[in-house]
Amino acid sequence: MVSERATRTTPFAAMDVLERANRMDDVVHLEVGEPDFDTPAAVTEAAVAALRAGETSYTSSKGKPELRRAIADYYDRQYGVDVSPERIVVTSGSSPALLLAFSTLVDPGDEVVLTDPYYACYPNFVRQTGGRISTVPLSADEGFRPRVSEFARAITSDTEALLLNSPANPTGAVLDGGTLEELVGLADEADATVISDEVYHGLTYEGEDHTVLEYTDDAFVLDGFSKRFAMTGWRLGWMVAPPEYVGHVNRIAQNTLICAPNFVQSGGIAALESGADFLDEVRNTYRERRDYLVSEVEDWGLSMGYTPGGAYYLLVDVSDLPGDAFDAADFFLEDAGVAMTPGPDFGTNAEECLRVSYANSAERLAEASERIQRALESVEISAAD
Numbered sequence: 001m002v003s004e005r006a007t008r009t010t011p012f013a014a015m016d017v018l019e020r021a022n023r024m025d026d027v028v029h030l031e032v033g034e035p036d037f038d039t040p041a042a043v044t045e046a047a048v049a050a051l052r053a054g055e056t057s058y059t060s061s062k063g064k065p066e067l068r069r070a071i072a073d074y075y076d077r078q079y080g081v082d083v084s085p086e087r088i089v090v091t092s093g094s095s096p097a098l099l100l101a102f103s104t105l106v107d108p109g110d111e112v113v114l115t116d117p118y119y120a121c122y123p124n125f126v127r128q129t130g131g132r133i134s135t136v137p138l139s140a141d142e143g144f145r146p147r148v149s150e151f152a153r154a155i156t157s158d159t160e161a162l163l164l165n166s167p168a169n170p171t172g173a174v175l176d177g178g179t180l181e182e183l184v185g186l187a188d189e190a191d192a193t194v195i196s197d198e199v200y201h202g203l204t205y206e207g208e209d210h211t212v213l214e215y216t217d218d219a220f221v222l223d224g225f226s227k228r229f230a231m232t233g234w235r236l237g238w239m240v241a242p243p244e245y246v247g248h249v250n251r252i253a254q255n256t257l258i259c260a261p262n263f264v265q266s267g268g269i270a271a272l273e274s275g276a277d278f279l280d281e282v283r284n285t286y287r288e289r290r291d292y293l294v295s296e297v298e299d300w301g302l303s304m305g306y307t308p309g310g311a312y313y314l315l316v317d318v319s320d321l322p323g324d325a326f327d328a329a330d331f332f333l334e335d336a337g338v339a340m341t342p343g344p345d346f347g348t349n350a351e352e353c354l355r356v357s358y359a360n361s362a363e364r365l366a367e368a369s370e371r372i373q374r375a376l377e378s379v380e381i382s383a384a385d
């Protein structure tokens, strides 16, 4: 019989929209978080050289020592934080790292506090371990940044973990260092552990990224190569675990994942050692696209009510259009040939929104905007209240 866990796992709407859009001709894809850049050439060359050199066996389940050293050096360079390579576990993308973190921390009935809107997969990760989610509401008026007091309100005696994500999917909101530090303090007081998903670090357009590891060693940090180095299909990420959890994480990783692909890990070393210029260029390009799209949304007559500070997403309020967010997504896909993800996938506070990804070229974004403008000419947009 199919398990209750399996039946309660909801589909990932962005992938559903993608599959539908792929069956249609000439669609502009703004539904997926897939960088449109090529992986840096040095990374591909390193991986190909590794393959040719026969790096095709299993590695240690924590990952190659050289890669774990390169990740530790990256924390030192980037944030001035000393992380022992012993605390680093390399995974096939940050998604398995999320699963490892929840598997290590969460027992059935434990509560995980996260913000709403949230990355659509988070509740399903928590469900895999039998945990429950409790949410902190966010609003566009406050830039989709959480108030520490709301986290304090959401924490109960069952709370095991606080899940943070900055820059955030689907809002693009960025948490400042002070807020992260306060949330770390709050978790500490509640005897809960912070899980920080930092996969969009490097894609922050104002100010600096701060890792929670600047404020505590007692946190799980998940990160990876997918977003900032345009390596989604390589499937490479990592976790930094609190010292007392590393052995437990590793036992689960040994049994369930064995290790990330050997030659792919060599590509990861090259990315960390040579990817800084690539990242600067990518970040500037995304910033320009964000600025362009934010001003276009206003021209469409729709509202956002905030400016995202990072990642490559924005939430557009479609409550003034007829129907709900699914109808709006259908309308833009069918009538404009532009694919966007309906907000309800990302929580109740994104219910009246569409998530728009600007991980697409300037030309395709301009094409999408023109199509959307044209399609909206036939629609009555109700007056904003």
Ligand SMILES: Cc1ncc(COP(=O)(O)O)c(C=O)c1O
Pocket: 033, 092, 093, 094, 095, 096, 119, 165, 168, 169, 197, 199, 223, 224, 225, 226, 232, 236, 237
């Ligand atoms: C917030 C967030 N975390 C994690 C992931 C998973 O990324 P990957 O498994 O490719 O590292 C994504 C992918 O879109 C994401 O948006």
